[in-house]
Amino acid sequence: MKIQIPEQSLVLLIGPSGSGRSTLARKHFPPTDVLSAAADAEATLHAEVAGRLARGLLTVLDDVPFSAESRKRWAALAREHHVPLVAVVLDLPEALILERHRLRSGPVASPRGLRNQVQQLQHALRSLPKEGFKHLHVLTPETVDAVSFERQPVPGHLPHEHGPFDIIGDIHGCLEELTALLTKLGYTVAPRADGTPGFDVGAPVGRRAVFLGDLVDRGPGVTGVLRLVMGMVEAGTALCVPGNHELKLLKKLRGREMRVSAGLAVTLAQLEREPPEFQQAVADFIEGRPFQYVLDGGRLVVAHAGLKAEMHGRDSTEARDFALYGETTGEADAYGLPVRADWAARYQGPATVVYGHTPVPEAEWIHDTACVDTGCVFGGKLTAVRYPEREFVSVPAARVYWESRKPLHAAP
Missing domain, CATH: 3.60.21.10 (Metallo-dependent phosphatases)
Known part of the structure; x- marks a missing residue:
C-alpha cells in the first residue's frame, strides 16, 4: 500500500495511545520532519510549524489531540500557508490496543481511558472529511505494516x-x-x-x-x-x-x-x-x-x-x-x-x-x-x-x- 504525501503539506498522525503512531513516524519520516503535539507548549509548537510551512517543508505532527478544536487550529494554519492538510489515521481494534498496553512496561493509560480514545477516534473519522483534510488515509491492522509513503512533487x-x-x-x-x-x-x-x-x-x-x-x-x-x-x-x-x-x-x-x-x-x-x-x-x-x-x-x-x-x-x-x-x-x-x-x-x-x-x-x-x-x-x-x-x-x-x-x- 503506497500513500502519496504532497511534499509541501501538514500531516497529522491520529490514533489512540498504543496504535503505533510514533513507530510509523520513525519508520517512514526523517526525525527532523516530525514534531510531537504533546511534547511542546502549544504556542511554541504552533510557531515552529508555521515557520516550517512558510519555508515549504513537509511537517508531520505526532500525538495530535483528539479534539475537533485542536484539528481546527492546524487546519487554519495549513490554509494560511496554502499547503494541503493530510490525516493519517491508525484505526486499530480496541482489543489489540488494550493487549499492547498490557504488555508494556512502565506507566500506561487505563483501560477506560483507552476505550474513550477509541470512541473519540471513531467520532473523528466521521467528521474529518468536513474539516478541510484534502487527503485522508486510514490504516488498519492489515495495512499498517505494509504501507509506504512517497513524496509527491508540487504540480507545476x-x-x-x-x-x-x-x-x-x-x-x-x-x-x-x-x-x-x-x-x-x-x-x-x-x-x-x-x-x-x-x-x-x-x-x-x-x-x-x-x-x-x-x-x-x-x-x-x-x-x-x-x-x-x-x-x-x-x-x-x-x-x-x-x-x-x-x-x-x-x-x-x-x-x-x-x-x-x-x-x-x-x-x-x-x-x-x-x-x-x-x-x-x-x-x-x-x-x-x-x-x-x-x-x-x-x-x-x-x-x-x-x-x-x-x-x-x-x-x-x-x-x-x-x-x-x-x-x-x-x-x-x-x-x-x-x-x-x-x-x-x-x-x-x-x-x-x-x-x-x-x-x-x-x-x-x-x-x-x-x-x-x-x-x-x-x-x-x-x-x-x-x-x-x-x-x-x-x-x-x-x-x-x-x-x-x-x-x-x-x-x-
Missing part, C-alpha cells in the same frame, strides 16, 4: 526549467492569430505531414511556448487551437495552464450538469464534429494541467488569472481558485461584470508573474507583473511576452469574433 513546480519562454495570452479559439503570432515569434507551423489532424510545430532553438489558458470558447477555431497546443505540449515545446473556460468545458465533458453559456456552446458545437476519442483526449489534457508553473529557479510564475506572492508554488484550494478566477471586490461594474481587485498594483513578490484572464487594451508591466490578455477574440490583439527579454509581441485580430459586454478600451 519546475524551477529547473530556465527558458527562454514565449508566454501567450488568452486565445479563445483564434487559430489564425495564434498561427500568425507563433510565426512572428520564430516558430514554424504547418499541417501534419502524415495528413492526420493537427500541426507540426518547430520551435526556435532553446525556446518554449507557455500558454496561459482560455484556449477555448467564443472563437471559430477552438478545435484547431486545441490540436496545436496539445501537440506542442506532447512534443515538449510548450507548457500550458488551464483557464476558467477550460474548467467549465471539462465539467461538461465529464458529464456534469451545468448551464451552458453562449461561449461554451460554440466550443461544444465544434467538438461535436470531432470523434469521441478526441473529446476524451481534450478532457484528459485539461485535467492534467497544473494551475500554475514556477519556473527559472522561482523567478517566473505563470497562472491564468495571476497569483499573489504567498501562493507561488503552493497547492491549496485558495491558490487554485485565485489562479483560475482572480480576485473580485464583490461589486459589479456598469456593464454588470464583476469588479476585479487590483492585486497587481499591490504586488511586491520576488518573482515575475505573467497572466491573462481579464482583457486589457495594451500589455504593460505593473510591479513586475504583466497581463497579456489583450482581447483578441473581441477584436483586439493576441499578445505574447518574451522571457527573460520582457518584450511584448502582438498580432492584431483579423476581426471581431465575439461582442464583449464591456468595450475593450473602457476604464477598469
Whole structure:
C-alpha cells in the first residue's frame, strides 16, 4: 500500500495511545520532519510549524489531540500557508490496543481511558472529511505494516526549467492569430505531414511556448487551437495552464450538469464534429494541467488569472481558485461584470508573474507583473511576452469574433 504525501503539506498522525503512531513516524519520516503535539507548549509548537510551512517543508505532527478544536487550529494554519492538510489515521481494534498496553512496561493509560480514545477516534473519522483534510488515509491492522509513503512533487513546480519562454495570452479559439503570432515569434507551423489532424510545430532553438489558458470558447477555431497546443505540449515545446473556460468545458465533458453559456456552446458545437476519442483526449489534457508553473529557479510564475506572492508554488484550494478566477471586490461594474481587485498594483513578490484572464487594451508591466490578455477574440490583439527579454509581441485580430459586454478600451 503506497500513500502519496504532497511534499509541501501538514500531516497529522491520529490514533489512540498504543496504535503505533510514533513507530510509523520513525519508520517512514526523517526525525527532523516530525514534531510531537504533546511534547511542546502549544504556542511554541504552533510557531515552529508555521515557520516550517512558510519555508515549504513537509511537517508531520505526532500525538495530535483528539479534539475537533485542536484539528481546527492546524487546519487554519495549513490554509494560511496554502499547503494541503493530510490525516493519517491508525484505526486499530480496541482489543489489540488494550493487549499492547498490557504488555508494556512502565506507566500506561487505563483501560477506560483507552476505550474513550477509541470512541473519540471513531467520532473523528466521521467528521474529518468536513474539516478541510484534502487527503485522508486510514490504516488498519492489515495495512499498517505494509504501507509506504512517497513524496509527491508540487504540480507545476519546475524551477529547473530556465527558458527562454514565449508566454501567450488568452486565445479563445483564434487559430489564425495564434498561427500568425507563433510565426512572428520564430516558430514554424504547418499541417501534419502524415495528413492526420493537427500541426507540426518547430520551435526556435532553446525556446518554449507557455500558454496561459482560455484556449477555448467564443472563437471559430477552438478545435484547431486545441490540436496545436496539445501537440506542442506532447512534443515538449510548450507548457500550458488551464483557464476558467477550460474548467467549465471539462465539467461538461465529464458529464456534469451545468448551464451552458453562449461561449461554451460554440466550443461544444465544434467538438461535436470531432470523434469521441478526441473529446476524451481534450478532457484528459485539461485535467492534467497544473494551475500554475514556477519556473527559472522561482523567478517566473505563470497562472491564468495571476497569483499573489504567498501562493507561488503552493497547492491549496485558495491558490487554485485565485489562479483560475482572480480576485473580485464583490461589486459589479456598469456593464454588470464583476469588479476585479487590483492585486497587481499591490504586488511586491520576488518573482515575475505573467497572466491573462481579464482583457486589457495594451500589455504593460505593473510591479513586475504583466497581463497579456489583450482581447483578441473581441477584436483586439493576441499578445505574447518574451522571457527573460520582457518584450511584448502582438498580432492584431483579423476581426471581431465575439461582442464583449464591456468595450475593450473602457476604464477598469
